[in-house]
Amino acid sequence: MSHPPAPLRAPLEIEFDYTRSLGPVLSQFMTALADRRILGARGADGRVHAPPFEYDPVSSDPPGELVAVGPEGTVVSWSWMPEPLEGQPLTEPFAWALIRLDGADTVMLHAVDAGSAAAMRTGLRVRPRWSANRVGSIRDIACFEPCDGRAPGGAGPDGTSQVSAGLDEASQVTAGMIITPVRLHYMHTASPGESAYLRGLAEGRLLGQRCGVCGQVYVPPRGTCPADGVPTHDEVELPDSGTVTSFCIVNVGYPGQRVTPPYVAAAVLLDGADIAFQHLILGCDPSDVRMGMRVRAVWSDSGSISHFAPTGEPDAPYESYARHL
Amino acid sequence: MTEAAVVGFAQSPCGVREDATTSGVEMLVPIFAEVFGATGLTKADIGFWCSGSCDYLAGRAFSFVSAVDAIGAVPPAMESHVEMDGAWALYEAWVKILTGEAEIALAYGFGKSSGAELRRVLALQLDPYLLAPLWPDSVSVAALQARLGIEAGRWTEKDMAEVAARSRAAALANPRAQVSGEVAVSELLGRPYVAEPLRAHDCAPVGDGAAVVIIASAERARDLCARPAWITGFAHRIDSGSLGARDLLAVPSAAAAGRAAGADGVEVAPVEVAELHAPFTHQEILLREALGLGGGVTVNPSGGALCGNPMFAAGLARVGMAAQAIMSGQAGRALGHATSGPALQQNLACVMEGR
Numbered sequence: 079m080s081h082p083p084a085p086l087r088a089p090l091e092i093e094f095d096y097t098r099s100l101g102p103v104l105s106q107f108m109t110a111l112a113d114r115r116i117l118g119a120r121g122a123d124g125r126v127h128a129p130p131f132e133y134d135p136v137s138s139d140p141p142g143e144l145v146a147v148g149p150e151g152t153v154v155s156w157s158w159m160p161e162p163l164e165g166q167p168l169t170e171p172f173a174w175a176l177i178r179l180d181g182a183d184t185v186m187l188h189a190v191d192a193g194s195a196a197a198m199r200t201g202l203r204v205r206p207r208w209s210a211n212r213v214g215s216i217r218d219i220a221c222f223e224p225c226d227g228r229a230p231g232g233a234g235p236d237g238t239s240q241v242s243a244g245l246d247e248a249s250q251v252t253a254g255m256i257i258t259p260v261r262l263h264y265m266h267t268a269s270p271g272e273s274a275y276l277r278g279l280a281e282g283r284l285l286g287q288r289c290g291v292c293g294q295v296y297v298p299p300r301g302t303c304p305a306d307g308v309p310t311h312d313e314v315e316l317p318d319s320g321t322v323t324s325f326c327i328v329n330v331g332y333p334g335q336r337v338t339p340p341y342v343a344a345a346v347l348l349d350g351a352d353i354a355f356q357h358l359i360l361g362c363d364p365s366d367v368r369m370g371m372r373v374r375a376v377w378s379d380s381g382s383i384s385h386f387a388p389t390g391e392p393d394a395p396y397e398s399y400a401r402h403l
Numbered sequence: 404m405t406e407a408a409v410v411g412f413a414q415s416p417c418g419v420r421e422d423a424t425t426s427g428v429e430m431l432v433p434i435f436a437e438v439f440g441a442t443g444l445t446k447a448d449i450g451f452w453c454s455g456s457c458d459y460l461a462g463r464a465f466s467f468v469s470a471v472d473a474i475g476a477v478p479p480a481m482e483s484h485v486e487m488d489g490a491w492a493l494y495e496a497w498v499k500i501l502t503g504e505a506e507i508a509l510a511y512g513f514g515k516s517s518g519a520e521l522r523r524v525l526a527l528q529l530d531p532y533l534l535a536p537l538w539p540d541s542v543s544v545a546a547l548q549a550r551l552g553i554e555a556g557r558w559t560e561k562d563m564a565e566v567a568a569r570s571r572a573a574a575l576a577n578p579r580a581q582v583s584g585e586v587a588v589s590e591l592l593g594r595p596y597v598a599e600p601l602r603a604h605d606c607a608p609v610g611d612g613a614a615v616v617i618i619a620s621a622e623r624a625r626d627l628c629a630r631p632a633w634i635t636g637f638a639h640r641i642d643s644g645s646l647g648a649r650d651l652l653a654v655p656s657a658a659a660a661g662r663a664a665g666a667d668g669v670e671v672a673p674v675e676v677a678e679l680h681a682p683f684t685h686q687e688i689l690l691r692e693a694l695g696l697g698g699g700v701t702v703n704p705s706g707g708a709l710c711g712n713p714m715f716a717a718g719l720a721r722v723g724m725a726a727q728a729i730m731s732g733q734a735g736r737a738l739g740h741a742t743s744g745p746a747l748q749q750n751l752a753c754v755m756e757g758r
Contacts, residue, residue, distance in 0.1 A: 157549075157598045270422075
């Protein structure tokens with residue numbers, strides 16, 4: 079028996095924006111950042127938290143009027159980032175640091191553009207380097223930089239980047255909201271069953287698997303019987319004809335949609351299968367699609383199924399697919 | 404109130420599994436079979452199932468639903484999930500036993516940590532307003548904690564390397580470990596920094612894996628296991644989500660969970676074995692102190708998370724390995740510990756004894 083080929087793998091890129099409301103405390107904090115000011119909150123125990131808390135960790139009360147802190151501060155701990163990762167504040171090697179801003183009792187985490195690890199030390203005095211384009215985000219602080227000496231990033235003597243004072247584009251500050259883009263990169267692995275199915279499609283074949291315990295045929299193969307929890311090994315080749323067991327008419331557009339609404343998404347039960355799968359029904363008016371309609375796969379040139387289309391055969395009797403609804 | 408005991412444990416080998424999907428099914432089916440074989444149970448005997456996993460590792464929403472294929476949920480099973488390490492799933496299962504809703508429960512955890520760059524994905528567990536937009540990676544955050552301890556005189560880089568060397572040597576006896584071997588501390592200290600002051604040996608390896616633990620009520624436990632690991636204390640606590648407001652050298656949540664579970668042995672006898680979920684060397688030192696473990700306690704005879712840290716399974720595996728020490732007769736009392744979140748933010752302690 080030949081060794082099964084390795085599962086198929088492919089990059090999976092995921093990208094989305096988190097849009098979050100800030101609430102009253104962080105709204106003040108972020109709006110102040112856009113104005114190159116850093117705010118903290120004084121707690122019931124007298125300690126100043128910077129960034130501010132939303133609810134006092136001792137009394138659970140919301141903070142009173144926020145107080146100005148910094149903008150300079152002292153490094154309390156640091157680590158060195160020799161190869162910065164995507165999305166981090168700097169693209170050249172930098173330090174992560176816990177920074178106690180002047181007037182604060184807690185620390186904030188941010189990046190320090192120190193040039194080299196040798197230039198970093200606990201106790202180092204640092205100041206913020208402000209972003210030129212400030213929108214009311216923690217990234218309005220581009221990074222921190224050492225107070226003494228000329229900073230590697232070429233900031234001006236007052237700790238600002240080469241930008242004019244105040245807001246550059248006040249209209250860009252969306253009060254009360256922040257948008258955080260997220261980009262993640264995966265190497266996705268298809269299961270052995272999925273891989274066999276996909277390889278079969280490329281050859282114009284539809285492959286499923288039969289459970290050795292209950293005898294049900296699953297397509298695409300799942301590798302494990304979801305009813306019995308046992309591995310499935312028996313491969314079954316299925317015809318490309320089947321029955322619509324249920325369907326809906328899609329009338330809503332969305333980004334990336336490849337078929338113009340209205341169109342039909344249906345559960346198709348292949349002949350000989352025990353589980354329906356979802357596919358498109360094209361080649362007829364959506365209003366003509368019905369439960370029990372007989373359909374056949376229309377294959378694309380690229381080795382996959384484009385959609386299913388009606389065969390014109392008489393409808394399958396309800397009893398033949400009722401168990402699969 | 405009834406009591407509960409661990410009666411079975413299994414874990415997959417830990418390592419980078421290019422052939423495994425993020426659904427965990429391929430890693431779970433063999434260890435379910437292993438633990439059923441050891442206990443004589445079948446899926447029909449399990450009254451409650453609970454899993455721990457994370458969509459961010461899988462790169463897709465509701466990924467744990469796919470793992471239910473490994474259960475074989477026909478007829479429908481009573482099932483739950485935590486977006487946490489499987490040790491917290493075990494806690495939920497324990498509550499189900501104590502409240503009488505189930506007699507036998509199975510907790511599992513699984514993670515394909517290698518699907519994406521783990522240390523970067525874990526930035527998303529941080530405060531979403533003030534930290535996550537900066538993408539601070541998990542190794543760098545741990546490094547900030549390590550330096551705090553070094554500069555406070557709590558430990559040295561050599562102390563940290565000694566933890567790594569001891570763990571790797573212990574893991575030689577653990578066939579499921581990802582990393583093991585005899586290595587000199589001086590050699591480790593000669594290697595480059597990954598995130599100063601952390602070197603590679605200070606950080607758990609990135610590995611994929613799964614673990615499963617079965618617990619049973621007092622009425623059932625003795626029939627299923629010659630020497631059940633009776634749970635005498637089980638607790639979990641969390642510290643503030645504000646990283647900068649935490650005392651990173653105190654780990655109050657570990658101390659509180661340990662006290663509540665009786666890990667320090669003040670109320671009853673001390674534990675002989677402790678499996679600590681410390682993904683970084685300095686965190687083992689912190690946890691020993693926070694949990695009040697004396698010098699006589701054997702820590703991480705499995706090699707611990709430093710020798711295999713499948714995300715969302717490694718904490719459950721610590722509890723399972725501690726239980727195994729009792730079920731095998733090697734220990735009378737044992738502690739299993741699990742952590743979650745940045746720099747030991749959340750901690751769980753499970754104390755077990757043999758009778």
